[in-house]
Amino acid sequence: MTRAAVLAGLGGWVPPRVVTNDELGRELDTSDAWIHSRTGIRRRHVVDPGTATSDLAVEAARRALASAGTDRVDLIVLATSTPDHPCPATAPAVADRLGLNGVAAFDVAAVCSGFVYALAAASAMIGQGLAGRALVIGADTFSTILDPADRTTRAIFGDGAGAVVLRAGDDREPGAVLGFDLGSDGQHSDLITVAAGGSRQPATAGPVEDAARYFRMRGKEVFFNAVLRMSESAQTLLRTVGWNPEEIDRFVAHQANIRILYAVADQLGLDRRTVVANLDRVGNTVAASIPLALQDAACRGDLVPGQRVVLTGFGGGLTWGSAAIRWPDIAVEPLPTIHPDLNHSN
Numbered sequence: 135m136t137r138a139a140v141l142a143g144l145g146g147w148v149p150p151r152v153v154t155n156d157e158l159g160r161e162l163d164t165s166d167a168w169i170h171s172r173t174g175i176r177r178r179h180v181v182d183p184g185t186a187t188s189d190l191a192v193e194a195a196r197r198a199l200a201s202a203g204t205d206r207v208d209l210i211v212l213a214t215s216t217p218d219h220p221c222p223a224t225a226p227a228v229a230d231r232l233g234l235n236g237v238a239a240f241d242v243a244a245v246c247s248g249f250v251y252a253l254a255a256a257s258a259m260i261g262q263g264l265a266g267r268a269l270v271i272g273a274d275t276f277s278t279i280l281d282p283a284d285r286t287t288r289a290i291f292g293d294g295a296g297a298v299v300l301r302a303g304d305d306r307e308p309g310a311v312l313g314f315d316l317g318s319d320g321q322h323s324d325l326i327t328v329a330a331g332g333s334r335q336p337a338t339a340g341p342v343e344d345a346a347r348y349f350r351m352r353g354k355e356v357f358f359n360a361v362l363r364m365s366e367s368a369q370t371l372l373r374t375v376g377w378n379p380e381e382i383d384r385f386v387a388h389q390a391n392i393r394i395l396y397a398v399a400d401q402l403g404l405d406r407r408t409v410v411a412n413l414d415r416v417g418n419t420v421a422a423s424i425p426l427a428l429q430d431a432a433c434r435g436d437l438v439p440g441q442r443v444v445l446t447g448f449g450g451g452l453t454w455g456s457a458a459i460r461w462p463d464i465a466v467e468p469l470p471t472i473h474p475d476l477n478h479s480n
């Protein structure tokens with residue numbers, strides 16, 4: 135028996151405003167037919183001006199704490215690439231708004247792999263006795279950094295937050311986080327970028343410079359690398375934890391594109407019915423993507439106690455990561471901001 139982090143609570147949040155593919159089609163040279171057939175996405179949620187990443191993170195965290203039946207943690211790790219400000223980190227402000235001022239709190243920036251990296255950091259800190267209970271949050275507001283004229287990125291990304299509570303337990307308990315694989319490839323850092331706003335190219339004001347503050351992505355190359363790295367990472371994880379592909383009950387991968395999810399499942403030899411997908415309703419929510427997919431599946435009864443669950447993320451950096459969990463018996467609330475009539479329509 136080894137001390138391990140155990141999943142004890144799960145919650146999510148998306149902002150109320152929905153943008154459908156048809157609405158994008160009225161503004162840009164795109165259509166529901168193109169977006170849905172190329173990505174699987176039907177709609178996404180976006181923040182109103184003035185809403186920041188921490189606002190979504192706090193909502194998701196409150197729901198994860200309620201799911202865990204607690205209001206206390208001693209560590210908060212927030213995965214985000216759209217922090218409220220370039221400096222300081224957003225996690226301490228989230229801690230304060232949750233009434234947890236004083237706890238250890240920091241951000242992790244690994245773009246769409248951020249949640250798996252944050253989960254690994256918190257699990258390791260629990261394993262080492264540095265924390266007894268932790269909130270791990272993935273939250274992003276990519277709508278604030280997208281080029282309004284870029285039909286490709288506008289079609290893909292949405293805003294949201296997802297959170298889990300981890301507690302100290304042992305590796306034989308349901309909910310135990312059993313292993314990780316993490317990796318990066320900085321040679322391809324140019325595939326996903328925001329040029330300005332860092333030390334290499336400080337942010338400047340003005341219309342000409344605006345282009346440099348927008349998110350840019352080389353979609354085709356990202357697609358290829360996503361399939362390759364997610365497949366490799368999940369395979370490495372399976373070897374680490376000693377699971378065979380046919381033993382995986384649910385594959386919860388970063389919700390970038392349904393074609394990527396199925397390609398990875400095929401590479402791994404998984405039955406496509408194990409693939410969990412909510413991207414039709416929320417798009418790619420970056421660091422929130424995996425916990426929001428978990429939240430959605432748990433609410434639908436698609437995740438049940440005892441199942442072997444593999445999480446796999448991939449994102450800018452490039453970065454990737456996978457984690458293995460035996461699903462625990464936890465109560466999860468549905469997202470109040472997703473209108474039930476809009477669910478499961480594809």
Ligand code: COA
Binds near residue numbers: 164448450
């Ligand atoms: N509507 C209509 N046409 C669009 C479009 C949109 N929203 N977005 C791109 N297109 C166009 C392109 O401009 C291109 O036109 P062209 O042939 O005249 O140049 C054409 O569709 C094909 O583009 P391509 O990039 O080859 O399409 P694709 O099938 O690869 O799909 C993505 C594009 C972005 C959906 C796909 O590459 C993808 O999902 N990439 C990975 C994205 C991802 O995972 N990002 C997050 C990383 S963590």
